[in-house]
Amino acid sequence: MPHTTNLQSAFSSETIRELSGRYREPAWRTEQRWRAFEIFQKLPLPDSRYTKIRNLDLQTYRLAPESSEKLPEFAREREAIYSQIDNAVVSTKLPQHLREKGVIFCDLETALREHADLVQRYLSQAIAPSEDKMTALVAAFAASGLFVYIPKDVILEEPLRLVHLLDCSEIAALSHLVVVLERGSRATLLEESYARHPYGDGTPFHAAVTEIYVGEGAQLQFGGMQNWNEETYSFVRRRAQIQRDARMHWTIGWLGGKLTHSYVESRLMGPGATMEDIQVLFGRNRQHFDLTSSLRNMAPHVKGEIHVKGVLKDRARAVMYGFIKVEPPAQQSNSYQLAQGLLLNDGAHCDAIPGLEIEANDVRATHGASIGPIDEEQIFYLQSRGLERERAKRAIVEGFLTPTLEQIPITGVRERFHALVEEKWH
Amino acid sequence: MANALEIRDLRVSVEGKEILKGLTLTVKTGEVHSIMGPNGSGKSTLALALMGHPKYEVTGGEVLFKGQNILELEPDERAWLGLFLAFQYPLEIQGVPLGRFLWAAKKAQLGQSETSNGKPDKKADAKALGEFRKELKAKLSLLKLDEVFGQRYLNVGFSGGEKKRAEIVQMHLLKPQIAIMDETDSGLDIDSVRVVAEAINQLRGPEFGALIITHYQRILNFFRPDYVHVMADGRIVRSGDYSLAQELEAKGYDWILNGQEQGVS
Numbered sequence: 001m002p003h004t005t006n007l008q009s010a011f012s013s014e015t016i017r018e019l020s021g022r023y024r025e026p027a028w029r030t031e032q033r034w035r036a037f038e039i040f041q042k043l044p045l046p047d048s049r050y051t052k053i054r055n056l057d058l059q060t061y062r063l064a065p066e067s068s069e070k071l072p073e074f075a076r077e078r079e080a081i082y083s084q085i086d087n088a089v090v091s092t093k094l095p096q097h098l099r100e101k102g103v104i105f106c107d108l109e110t111a112l113r114e115h116a117d118l119v120q121r122y123l124s125q126a127i128a129p130s131e132d133k134m135t136a137l138v139a140a141f142a143a144s145g146l147f148v149y150i151p152k153d154v155i156l157e158e159p160l161r162l163v164h165l166l167d168c169s170e171i172a173a174l175s176h177l178v179v180v181l182e183r184g185s186r187a188t189l190l191e192e193s194y195a196r197h198p199y200g201d202g203t204p205f206h207a208a209v210t211e212i213y214v215g216e217g218a219q220l221q222f223g224g225m226q227n228w229n230e231e232t233y234s235f236v237r238r239r240a241q242i243q244r245d246a247r248m249h250w251t252i253g254w255l256g257g258k259l260t261h262s263y264v265e266s267r268l269m270g271p272g273a274t275m276e277d278i279q280v281l282f283g284r285n286r287q288h289f290d291l292t293s294s295l296r297n298m299a300p301h302v303k304g305e306i307h308v309k310g311v312l313k314d315r316a317r318a319v320m321y322g323f324i325k326v327e328p329p330a331q332q333s334n335s336y337q338l339a340q341g342l343l344l345n346d347g348a349h350c351d352a353i354p355g356l357e358i359e360a361n362d363v364r365a366t367h368g369a370s371i372g373p374i375d376e377e378q379i380f381y382l383q384s385r386g387l388e389r390e391r392a393k394r395a396i397v398e399g400f401l402t403p404t405l406e407q408i409p410i411t412g413v414r415e416r417f418h419a420l421v422e423e424k425w426h
Numbered sequence: 427m428a429n430a431l432e433i434r435d436l437r438v439s440v441e442g443k444e445i446l447k448g449l450t451l452t453v454k455t456g457e458v459h460s461i462m463g464p465n466g467s468g469k470s471t472l473a474l475a476l477m478g479h480p481k482y483e484v485t486g487g488e489v490l491f492k493g494q495n496i497l498e499l500e501p502d503e504r505a506w507l508g509l510f511l512a513f514q515y516p517l518e519i520q521g522v523p524l525g526r527f528l529w530a531a532k533k534a535q536l537g538q539s540e541t542s543n544g545k546p547d548k549k550a551d552a553k554a555l556g557e558f559r560k561e562l563k564a565k566l567s568l569l570k571l572d573e574v575f576g577q578r579y580l581n582v583g584f585s586g587g588e589k590k591r592a593e594i595v596q597m598h599l600l601k602p603q604i605a606i607m608d609e610t611d612s613g614l615d616i617d618s619v620r621v622v623a624e625a626i627n628q629l630r631g632p633e634f635g636a637l638i639i640t641h642y643q644r645i646l647n648f649f650r651p652d653y654v655h656v657m658a659d660g661r662i663v664r665s666g667d668y669s670l671a672q673e674l675e676a677k678g679y680d681w682i683l684n685g686q687e688q689g690v691s
């Protein structure tokens with residue numbers, strides 16, 4: 001049951017005491033919060049050369065969960081779904097047949113009570129609270145989030161869904177997601193983020209941590225779609241630890257946010273592990289996206305591919321970092337990254353910053369980037385067949401995004417993404 | 427009255443350099459014209475300028491299509507009027523399936539020619555789409571392209587010959603009144619030349635006119651143009667009938683070009 005206690009001074013020791021008492025958390029968890037809180041206070045905002053974080057005053061946000069509400073439009077029969085509004089867990093539903101197989105799909109606080117040992121083994125292990133101010137913030141103060149556990153050899157046919165809605169712009173919405181796939185299991189997880197008020201005033205704030213553990217031979221498809229309103233500050237850090245012969249596939253679509261700061265890292269830790277990290281963004285007005293994709297090859301015969309595509313309109317900006325690190329054991333590994341940006345007008349901006357660090361000698365690692373305006377020759381070609389100039393440009397942009405969007409694992413979401421892109425033209 | 431494309435004393439510059447230097451030519455529906463000429467003589471420049479490529483600046487002369495000055499029109503407006511250009515180098519467009527694109531082009535064309543009341547008629551749309559799909563299939567087959575080309579992204583990964591044949595598929599579906607084909611036969615194997623020529627012949631009739639740019643008599647054998655023109659240095663320097671093409675094939679361009687120089691001096 002979500003509580004509605006109002007926590008006045010948000011990021012304080014009282015809050016930690018209140019949280020751990022309210023949820024009767026185990027001592028180690030509270031201890032973790034205290035350590036994270038200390039780090040949070042010391043670290044600066046994650047500014048960078050291309051991304052200056054202005055006008056964000058964390059002290060102005062509250063942490064209280066909002067009242068519980070149903071999200072009927074998202075829920076379907078026989079579906080595993082978790083939904084969260086701001087910091088309130090609204091519903092968690094897991095079909096009976098999955099429960100019988102030993103699948104765990106529940107909010108973090110429940111998991112801490114019912115599966116304490118498991119949670120302890122994985123919570124804040126892949127992403128240390130000390131990585132930056134926002135990871136520390138989440139570790140110290142998040143009470144909402146999702147814990148997913150897929151037992152050995154269990155194969156899920158239907159995607160697991162996580163829906164996060166931002167409603168109140170005075171609340172700092174935090175979320176901590178932990179996903180564990182045991183050896184040989186397979187799952188698809190889709191995380192959708194929406195704004196209740198597409199044009200609300202105020203500046204919503206969101207920070208999230210996602211930790212993923214893909215066991216030997218397991219496969220996870222992660223689909224993410226973010227459509228916060230264009231006043232939102234959003235900080236997301238995700239990391240997957242991928243074991244021998246396992247597969248990790250990321251497909252993330254970015255549409256919303258005033259400032260979106262994302263870090264996705266894939267660690268190929270066992271021989272034969274593979275990953276694909278595919279991200280698409282569409283920015284307009286003064287939206288700013290700072291997206292990092294990081295790949296670490298840590299074992300032989302691993303394979304990873306990063307592909308980030310951006311379409312930028314008006315005065316929108318994107319910085320796309322791609323870091324590949326090949327560690328000494330990662331012989332005969334293969335990695336590739338590509339950044340593509342399409343600029344729809346003069347004020348739009350996109351930077352691709354690749355980084356390669358190679359410490360093994362028998363490897364392949366390549367990168368490519370292409371950023372520029374829409375090709376006038378292509379526009380002319382389509383126009384010559386009767387498409388008006390604006391229509392021709394749209395066809396090219398949609399075409400630029402289509403091959404990537406087709407990889408989003410759920411048809412409905414893919415179509416919604418298309419529709420949202422369509423909307424963003426206006 | 428036949429609809430005509432009338433080019434009068436056309437001058438065109440690219441990046442400040444004059445390429446077409448006063449070119450005059452009229453193509454009426456019902457006629458097939460062929461333009462031949464050495465590399466760099468301005469054939470593609472003519473084709474692209476007629477279609478309204480923004481890089482090709484018209485500095486003089488006029489172009490009328492169906493009696494209307496088209497030089498101020500956007501390329502899409504020229505297309506709606508019934509002009510078509512099969513590109514010498516068709517563009518590859520990622521993520522845009524050929525079939526879906528053609529349907530959009532078709533709808534744009536219909537939207538222009540029909541005075542609809544603006545209300546969408548779903549039933550009629552579905553019917554039209556069904557017919558379009560059938561037609562697309564038939565045209566792909568006419569050009570010896572597999573049905574899957576309808577789903578493939580526009581020219582992406584098509585071989586040189588497939589691109590050229592796909593241009594003719596587009597032409598067949600859009601049914602222009604005047605079509606300009608810029609070296610559609612270049613890069614085609616012997617069988618494909620025949621396939622393309624036959625497809626062009628199918629369109630021939632009182633409602634269709636063509637301006638076919640080529641280097642080879644080979645394709646002309648299949649459909650015998652009514653007129654053959656030789657272009658050199660941005661002008662038409664000689665016009666004749668089909669026998670001129672045969673003569674060119676045998677003798678090359680030198681005799682005409684030298685003759686012209688003599689004529690000038």
Ligand SMILES: Nc1ncnc2c1ncn2[C@@H]1O[C@H](COP(=O)(O)OP(=O)(O)OP(=O)(O)O)[C@@H](O)[C@H]1O
Pocket residue numbers: 440441445463464465466467468469470471472481514
């Ligand atoms: N976009 C352009 N930019 C710069 N120069 C151009 C451009 N298009 C054409 N030209 C120049 O104009 C001249 C005529 O070119 P055009 O392509 O029209 O010749 P063509 O007769 O079609 O030749 P080909 O038989 O080789 O196709 C050439 O000198 C060419 O370099």
Ligand SMILES: [Mg+2]
Pocket residue numbers: 469470471514608609
């Ligand atoms: Mg040419």
